[in-house]
Amino acid sequence: MNVSIRSKNLRGAVLGLVPVLLATGCGNSGGGPSGDSSADTIANIGSDTMLQLAMAWSEAFKLAEPGVNVEVNGGGSGVGIAGLINGSVDLANSSRAFEEKEAADLRAKQGKEPLGVTVGFDALSIYVHKDNPLQELTLEQLAGIYSRDGAIRTWSDLGVKAIPGAQGDEIIAISRQNNSGTHHYFKEAVVGKKGVLRPDCVNQNGSADVVNLVATTPNAIGYSGMGYRTDAVRILKVAKRAGEAAILPSIASTLDKSYPIARPMFVYTAGEPAAHIKKYIDWILSEPGQSLLAENGYVPLPKQ
């Protein structure tokens, strides 16, 4: 008797679940009216340096153009470019140029040419702890710190006597993971194409990570975008070579090319972009899109 009551309840429970399952099933197959607009979704993946900027663009563009969804992901410039090559990405953010080998891959896989647009600049800034008395470095000194064969391994090699709170004299060099466009650019601009970074660099996976680590490590040095500055760190002036004036990264010093380690940022499509992607790129290049660069600590394109 008990058994039959219980099984009735069970049947009720199962029957109750059926509509729920059906409802989700319908949502799944039908997709609804919003499904038709999924053609206007832009998969936007790539550079971590540009991630926050890309999010700001996506957010503002939604207000300007409600019909287009921009889905933003980070991972690194290499991730975006790889996605473009295998077709899972519509628009790749990259803080470095397409390499010839990658362009060949894209041609081979999709028969399309990479089409890049410069959307702004990033002044790669050298960060130290706020208590570090050092003010400026030359590119040679930076290379000495970061290259495998470099001679600068301690702060006293740079003439820095004591950093308050630091344990030891050793320079802790912070770098980025190797699929990062920032890493690529820094290595080429500072250590040189053929050079090798010192193997004991502390690699971080994000632009903000680098700055956070510098903020808590008095004898560390790191590089990251200009926009990631906080009150716990300081940005060094950088000189092209000894004897020349050392320059602070800024919008002006990036545009007149006096700051030596600034680089362009790109968005890439595979071949000609579809109409809604073209619209998005045009919007990025227009005044509302460009104004977000300065707001987030990047350098907008020079006004014509």
Next chain:
Amino acid sequence: MFTETLTGRKKQRHERVARMFFGLMTAAMVIPLLLIVGFVVFKGAPAMTWEFFSTNPRRGGTAGGIWPALVGTLYLILVSLCISAPIGVLAAVYLNEYAKENWFTRIVNLAVVNLAGVPSIVHGLFGLGAFVYALHFGKSILAAALTLAIMTLPVIIASTKEALASVPRSFREACWNVGASRWQTIWRIVLPNSISGILTGVILQVSRTAGETAPVMLTGVATFKAIEGGGLFLYDLREQCMALSMHLFYVRTQASGAPEELSYAIAATLLGVVLLVNTTAICFRVFLRARKKW
């Protein structure tokens, strides 16, 4: 009359030591849990306003709320559960009630056990290859939910089998002896008596689904997706969504200028979702257990 002997005293001493030791171990498990939850909630509390829960992230995730991420996590949980629960429970019923003990069943059982031990990032890569690329779902909620479902399936199968096996064999034998078929026995005797265990196992998997980052990051969760307005129906199943776990990862490692309490508030919300679901599971268990007849 008993006199206390030397061995008797020794026994009592051992008893006390053992009791204290085991008690300490239990405390060692509970204290970190309380500390973690307390710490996260304490640090995140200043940011947890109604606006935080109900609005979209703004200014590159450094301001505003988490609504799209919260909804995205609920989508992933619901859709993956709708896939994994029926398949998992039915498979377990077959394995426990119908399957004969032969090489095939042994291989299936072995596969289930081994699948449960596969790291989630490997499931993510599988989902990327199978659902995103091979089946052309693209990066989408559907692909992410299927990946999560495959990840939780083996555990659901294992816990359901456990629950079914806990129904005494004599119940089944009694039922068969009055002429009931296997299906009648399962439907009227085995399932009603094991439903509490089955549901608990299924619902506990939700907490795992809610917290996973690696598999969904590869298959269907965007770091950021601009959402217009609010409401529950933000996403199409063929689009990507945001998720709490991914949002926490982003805010903590990539967003510059995000207030510290923001990441703790997101963590506390994630914990809240998991705790809510687990509490539901416990209530189910208590309610159904109370009606168990042995």
